[in-house]
Amino acid sequence: GIGVANTVTDDDIEAIFARDDSAVHMGEGAAVGKRVTDFQLSDQSGASLKLSDLYKRGPVVLSFFPGDFTFSALDQLIDYRDAYEDFEALSLNLVGVTPNSVLNNGIFSSANQLPFKLLSDAGQRVSEVWYGKKFRWLLEQGSQGVFIVSQAGIIVERIIEPVTLHQAQSTKILSKVRALKARKQI
Template structure:
């Protein structure tokens, strides 16, 4: 499956978070904009930088009516340690079988390294922004926040 595009309906899913609670995309629809970001692995340099950047901008996202959700194939226990170590205030979901990653087309590079892609999903479940870059960590946060603020202003 190819990467989802702006205007596509975001597929619903349910995955366990860092405390083992089941979280579904549909839990937020109608109420919040969802910033859904797929990342390769907990506690790696780039992924830690990205998570900490989302953490540092978290209040701006929540003030604009959004939730931030990170997804990787790491275990619930790994996410719990990662979130605790870096004081991450947002949800991390364990996609152990990579089924959701495949649904969203957040492909692997060279078939080995999981891709890094951020989606902004509006309250109706439509993808309003997609940003894919392994190296431009700041672009994920800055672009997503700009789109969230535009969606808030339009509401």
């Protein structure tokens, strides 16, 4: 069984996903192989951004994180910043999604020189759709989720990891993207 959040392993998470019907429990569009549910959020500059506009320009790496200025988010996003040229080399649109305000995202982005967009999901309505009701506890525990979306608007990869263990590092994401490209899935 699954105990306290800090004892949840990658194998536990994968077992949960294997047991459950992702289309039902993860929310419309969040299951691998399903078309995404489009959304529109404001980035750190206040500009409105639609997911569909992003994936039409190239595959999207959509990274949900618990909040600006948290230790785990800082580690994760600095890692992404440092590997940003690798994301660009693969023609990926890297986007962070946080429950923080546009203002906080702007301050956080500037302070850490982040070259990618941070979207404000105040109220976590978008995050709930992507995580789903069954896995809301992961979101509430500060889980970090990464979804890779093809240019056709199909989710081709999902990585959800409890924040207390580790974050989806850029090397792991880039490796998955290279494999997806090799199989012509993105």
